[in-house]
Amino acid sequence: MSTRRTFLRASAAGGASVVLSGAAGSPRASAARRDDPRVYVLVIDGCRPDEIDDELTPRLAALRRAGRSYPQARSVPIMETLPNHAMMMAGVRPDRSGVPANSFYDAHEGAVRDLDRASDLRFPTVLQRLRTKGLTTGTVLSKKYLYSLFGERATYRWEPEPLMPITDHALDGFTHAALGAMVRDADPHLLFANFGDIDRFGHADLTGGSIKLLRRLALASTDRLIGDFVDFLKESGRWRRSVLVVLADHSMDWSDPFSFVSLADAFKDDSLLAGNVAYADNGGADLLTWTGPKPQRDKAVRRMRRLARDVPGVLSLHDPHALRLGPRGGDLVAYCRSGWRFSDPNPLANPIPGNHGHPATAPIPFFIAGGSPLVRRGASSARARTLDVAPTVGEVFGLRPPRGGYDGRSRV
Incomplete structure (x- = not known):
């Protein structure tokens, strides 16, 4: 152009x-x-x-x-x-x-x-x-x-x-x-x-x-x-x-100051995931990408699903391909519940209460x-x-x- x-x-x-x-x-x-x-x-x-x-x-x-x-x-x-x-x-x-x-x-x-x-x-x-x-x-x-x-x-x-x-x-x-x-x-x-x-x-x-x-x-x-x-x-x-x-x-949706979700915190003690996941979140959704060895990707995604589904504030987990996000959509997508927000890779990364990107908005x-x-x-x-x-x-x-x-x- x-x-x-x-x-x-x-x-x-x-x-x-x-x-x-x-x-x-x-x-x-x-x-x-x-x-x-x-x-x-x-x-x-x-x-x-x-x-x-x-x-x-x-x-x-x-x-x-x-x-x-x-x-x-x-x-x-x-x-x-x-x-x-x-x-x-x-x-x-x-x-x-x-x-x-x-x-x-x-x-x-x-x-x-x-x-x-x-x-x-x-x-x-x-x-x-x-x-x-x-x-x-x-x-x-x-x-x-x-x-x-x-x-x-x-x-x-x-x-x-x-x-x-x-x-x-x-x-x-x-x-x-x-x-x-x-x-x-x-x-x-x-x-x-x-x-x-x-x-x-x-x-x-x-x-x-x-x-x-x-x-x-x-x-x-x-x-x-x-x-x-x-x-x-x-x-x-x-x-x-x-x-x-x-x-x-x-x-727009709003969360209380301490109603945040940190999946990095949930993964930090796992020997497979710790240090091998990239987080890109917009408040209401979290895109998780495996950055470790490619042969371990499927195992890692299963582990991410298992650990993330029990984290308070997580609404649902999705395959990026099912959401038609394309190759840059990461390996796993998480939505938060109404009244919560994602804050990754640490709790201070997203201090603002208003957020969007999840079904509530x-x-x-x-x-x-x-x-x-x-x-x-x-x-x-x-x-x-x-x-x-x-x-x-x-x-x-x-x-x-x-x-x-x-x-x-x-x-x-």
């Missing part, structure tokens, strides 16, 4: 400016003269479906009522922030997209590393595939590692700034400004945006006191910002051709709104998934399914 980019200084509401980058030679807002549909995928990172209501998030609740909602929608457990975003744009499971969990054991590097390189996503996304049809795409991603993962796949992109310390994400106010500026100045056919505040406050939420209040304030603020974006689409005449896909990549909000005649109305009993976003986008624009087809299905 070409790395030649040009920089555009776009206009945000209130007269502020936002810097966007575009592929060299990309048309600037040329598509605005055409009556093609526009799809806006808005990801409310970490939002629970029960948090969308008339009291706390009235604008989102109204959008959900006016469009097509999926109350039984689910994310893919174990697939944390980056992988679920990747599957939204690829429409295929990890064994085909090459994407494991957020962190995984890299045998080439001999260490656990984070999934944050553009080369980690190995399947063509709708961001790229639409460009082959002469359509334009854009990304407004609030998290630095999401921006890194998607790289230059979109025609236009916003590099999140300014970044908050520790969380490495841009506050939703800045994300909202970039979202409006990109629509106003570049007008891409597909725009993929991520609002990260709810997730970041959710990880710190102790389910009580002032931190919980901050999460509620973040929910109310994000609701207002998305409402403002809808108002902008209506006032600018774009609403009649708009399809909004609104969903979360996962929801699979339920997500998922609905389709907008003024386009493509948008159906009413609630559906179908179990929509994060995998359904790419085929939905593809159907709107008449894009043929990729080789081998999608693993999700269109919801328009």
Whole structure:
């Protein structure tokens, strides 16, 4: 993929400016003269479906009522922030997209590393595939590692700034400004945006006191910002051709400070396993990889299963192949129970109470709104998934399914 980019200084509401980058030679807002549909995928990172209501998030609740909602929608457990975003744009499971969990054991590097390189996503996304049809795409991603993962796949992109310390994400106010500026100045056919505040406050939420209040304030603020974006689409005449896909990549669960699971602690006195297992966890799930001699792998996995199943807080154990995680999914996957979290390789590795990646955080909000005649109305009993976003986008624009087809299905 070409790395030649040009920089555009776009206009945000209130007269502020936002810097966007575009592929060299990309048309600037040329598509605005055409009556093609526009799809806006808005990801409310970490939002629970029960948090969308008339009291706390009235604008989102109204959008959900006016469009097509999926109350039984689910994310893919174990697939944390980056992988679920990747599957939204690829429409295929990890064994085909090459994407494991957020962190995984890299045998080439001999260490656990984070999934944050553009080369980690190995399947063509709708961001790229639409460009082959002469359509334009854009990304407004609030998290630095999401921006890194998607790289230059979109025609236009916003590099999140300014970044908050520790969380490495841009506050939703800045994300909202970039979202409006990109629509106003570049007008891409597909725009993929991520609002990260709810997730970041959710990880710190102790389910009580002032931190919980901050999460509620973040929910109310994000609701207002998305409402403002809808108002902008209506006032600018774009609403009649708009399809909004609104969903979360996962929801959120909380654990007490001492309700953690350390499988490394359970394995440390075993002569076979001690020092021969790599741990990559995302709070709700733990990927275990055998790093010892290959001939002993099957015996070691059986031993891991036997010792892990009796550890308090462990919900279930799974073969990564049965979960379709692909070769980078490790040798054994553990889920924790609701109210617990994994903390490996030591109890201090994951001190934050909010976590996801396990079945407790699979339920997500998922609905389709907008003024386009493509948008159906009413609630559906179908179990929509994060995998359904790419085929939905593809159907709107008449894009043929990729080789081998999608693993999700269109919801328009």
